[in-house]
Amino acid sequence: MKITLVAGARPNFMKIAPIINAINAAKDVGKPIEFRLVHTGQHYDKKMSGSFFEELGIPEPHANLEAGGGTQAEQTANIMVRFEQELLKNPTDVVLVVGDVTSTMACSITAKKLQVAVVHVEAGIRSWDLSMPEEINRMVTDSITDHFFTTSEIANENLRKNGVEEERIHFVGNTMIDTLLANMDRLVDPELAIAGEPLMPKSYFVLTLHRPANVDEEQKLKDLMAAIMEGTQGQPVVFPVHPRTAKTLQQLGIRYEQLHYVEPLSYLRFNYLVKNAKAVITDSGGITEETTVMGVPCLTIRDNTERPETITMGTNELVGTNPENIGPYLEKLQKGEWKKGGDIPLWDGKTAPRIVGKLLELYS
Structure with a gap:
């Protein structure tokens, strides 16, 4: 064949x-x-x-x-x-x-x-x-x-x-989980430093945004970022920036002391960052699968998902795209009340x- x-x-x-x-x-x-x-x-x-x-x-x-x-x-x-x-x-x-x-x-x-x-x-x-x-x-x-x-x-x-x-x-x-599990022992520390200090496990958030509904409207993006910064309470937020999003962010001048833009990371480096994060905030579908398997809390900034099993059986929550929704979810996370999730069949x-x-x- x-x-x-x-x-x-x-x-x-x-x-x-x-x-x-x-x-x-x-x-x-x-x-x-x-x-x-x-x-x-x-x-x-x-x-x-x-x-x-x-x-x-x-x-x-x-x-x-x-x-x-x-x-x-x-x-x-x-x-x-x-x-x-x-x-x-x-x-x-x-x-x-x-x-x-x-x-x-x-x-x-x-x-x-x-x-x-x-x-x-x-x-x-x-x-x-x-x-x-x-x-x-x-x-x-x-x-x-x-x-x-x-x-x-x-x-x-x-x-x-x-x-x-x-x-x-x-x-x-x-099959994406096949790849993740096969490479879990090969993940590479991207050696990111904040104010000269290395990132400590479970002390920072990972953020990814790229969908037009979130990044194309200037005021919406500003409001989302403000809500995320408030809810993360001064803890570092590492944002590997998609090229599409980088252009918009530069035009808007969105900057916070706790927010750290980095270039897109390779597979092994990005998943090292995710595995050791306190939580991930994203509008990606695939990342929600990886966080579920790694047991990392995940907040999805979308109004729908094609991967509902990551919510019903995993560590993901569908927050929505309204910036006002973000605060309560992050408050729940900061209190240590996030769901644990479990194994997904096969x-x-x-x-x-x-x-x-x-x-x-x-x-x-």
């Missing part, structure tokens, strides 16, 4: 790395499987792309489509044109896409129009918020996918409600071997 693996943006790399390892392990014991890794180039900044390949031991891609930049439509079109050429030159039995970035949707459409089977890893998750480009990517991809590899029973049920037959739904777990570090086993069963 020939399988083409697609990686396009930072979240994809953590999800694809354990699948590559599992394919190589299957090949080593004589299983009939080989892969071709295609990097669409959707993210092309070194910190957003290259360092992840190095840190996670991902081999050099067989092809880089270099389709980054442009509007959503331009990027989608560029990826589709170049991925079609890739598939015509290098025929495959299966295209495997992960997550919910533009590359996921674009490569799925291209493959299906060439009559190539598509499997979607992390299928079925939903925020039901069509203002999010990722939600559109998820819905379109899942509408044409052949087999669905899911992270939770909630995702399974979403697919069933869309009429997907049970035999095409495969509850396997979360988030055990063994998802990728389950995926490869099922692929061999389906397509060999």
Whole structure:
């Protein structure tokens, strides 16, 4: 079986790395499987792309489509044109896409129009918020996918409600957690210092914001930052700044003595920071999964989430985007009253071997 693996943006790399390892392990014991890794180039900044390949031991891609930049439509079109050429030159039995970035949707459409089977890893998750480009990517991809590899029973049920037959739904777990658990002993101290003093474990907060609803409206961003600073009570807040957000912050001149902007961190350094934080404040979906597994309190500055299991079973709380909501949650945290969370089924570090086993069963 020939399988083409697609990686396009930072979240994809953590999800694809354990699948590559599992394919190589299957090949080593004589299983009939080989892969071709295609990097669409959707993210092309070194910190957003290259360092992840190095840190996670991902081999050099067989092809880089270099389709980054442009509007959503331009990027989608560029990826589709170049991925079609890739598939015509290098025929495959299966295209495997992960997550919910533009590359996921674009490569799925291209493959299906060439009559190539598509499997979607992390299928079925939903925020039901069509203002999010990722939600559109998820819905379109899942509408044409052949087999669905899911992270939770909630995702399974979403697919069933869309009429997907049970035999095409495969509850396997979360490959991003495979990567996290495999690298927990390799995390690297970023050696950040505040006023010349090293950060002490559980004495600081990690903040990430990048969604347009939070960072594009100036007064909203100012109010959010003010509420966060008040609720963190003078404790250090470390903010690895997404390039999009950095521009806005610079224009607004948002500065607090306790707030420390740092450049985007590599995977191993960022997760070291998260693991040792008192709490994480974020509008990211993937980070809420990692904090749940690491047992770190997490406040999600969004009005919805596609990962509700991190709330019902994990350490995450959906705070909302109203700045007035932040104070009560941080007060609860400061009082030591945050929920502990627990284990989520099949988030055990063994998802990728389950995926490869099922692929061999389906397509060999």
